[in-house]
Amino acid sequence: MRIVIFGANGQTGLLATRRALDAGHTAVAVTRRPGDFPFTDPALIVAGADVRDADAITDIVGGADAVVSTLGVPFTREPVDTYSKGTANIVGAMQSSGVTRLVVVSSTGAHPAKGRTGAPFALRVFEPVITKTIGKTVYDDIRRMESVVRGSGLDWTIVRPSGLFDLPQVTEYVAGEVDPVGAFTSRGDLADYLVALAIRQGREDTVTISTTADNPTMWQMIRREAFKSA
Ligand SMILES: NC(=O)c1ccc[n+]([C@@H]2O[C@H](COP(=O)([O-])OP(=O)(O)OC[C@H]3O[C@@H](n4cnc5c(N)ncnc54)[C@H](OP(=O)(O)O)[C@@H]3O)[C@@H](O)[C@H]2O)c1
Numbered sequence: 001m002r003i004v005i006f007g008a009n010g011q012t013g014l015l016a017t018r019r020a021l022d023a024g025h026t027a028v029a030v031t032r033r034p035g036d037f038p039f040t041d042p043a044l045i046v047a048g049a050d051v052r053d054a055d056a057i058t059d060i061v062g063g064a065d066a067v068v069s070t071l072g073v074p075f076t077r078e079p080v081d082t083y084s085k086g087t088a089n090i091v092g093a094m095q096s097s098g099v100t101r102l103v104v105v106s107s108t109g110a111h112p113a114k115g116r117t118g119a120p121f122a123l124r125v126f127e128p129v130i131t132k133t134i135g136k137t138v139y140d141d142i143r144r145m146e147s148v149v150r151g152s153g154l155d156w157t158i159v160r161p162s163g164l165f166d167l168p169q170v171t172e173y174v175a176g177e178v179d180p181v182g183a184f185t186s187r188g189d190l191a192d193y194l195v196a197l198a199i200r201q202g203r204e205d206t207v208t209i210s211t212t213a214d215n216p217t218m219w220q221m222i223r224r225e226a227f228k229s230a
Helices: 011-022 054-061 082-097 121-132 136-150 187-198 218-227
Strands: 002-006 026-031 044-048 066-069 101-105 155-161 163-165 174-176 184-186 205-210
Touching: 002 011, 011 026, 011 187, 026 054, 054 082, 066 082, 066 187, 082 101, 082 136, 101 136, 101 187, 121 136, 121 218, 136 155, 155 187, 163 187, 184 187, 184 205, 187 205
Parallel strands: 002 026, 002 066, 026 044, 066 101, 101 155, 155 205, 163 184
Antiparallel strands: 174 205
């Protein structure tokens, strides 16, 4: 399959691109910085484009079997529209070229689940503060992005991970149309799930993914979020 990955030079995007290649697919990695892409592969095409530029992405999307978006924007107090505008452009490019399968990364933070199981107390205190303050403009736009995807008429899946962290290997993660378990998702697990979803056709749904092994402590995560914009 030919899988186009937006945000491919980001932390999850790189892992998803590697995963797609290792699974025998052709990966089209889309980034604004194609010269910085860190690896090559005979089945890898690195495409330079800003997702906000609709014309620039039309040719890139054409001929794909599936499109995956791991687009991300750092927290900022400024208005954010990259998720919604970028995804609207991706949807438009897919519609005009007859590509139907779309998998996008959202966030549990944009839709804190009532009755969420296993979330640490500190997260239940901290998450509403983040989502209403430094993360507000990002989460507002993630919700707009989800609306764009739901209204697209495509064969879509919205994936809501929790706090992202890194592990050296893929774990036995919990994923699907279930409440998130705990508060974290490893980027490796997320990348694995995105590629698995990309090759699965024919269902519209919103899913979560949780990593239950080797989670960071809540305070490691809070320190990270408090001292960087991500
Ligand atoms: N951090 C968390 O705890 C957390 C929790 C839940 C969900 N998420 C979501 O998970 C996703 C992946 O997170 P991550 O940390 O792996 O992402 P990341 O490392 O921040 O990468 C995001 C990528 O998006 C690309 N991008 C941004 N604006 C773009 C534009 N205008 N045109 C083209 N590409 C653009 C950037 O690529 P280039 O600069 O190469 O163009 C960047 O590498 C994001 O959607 C994030 O919101 C994060």
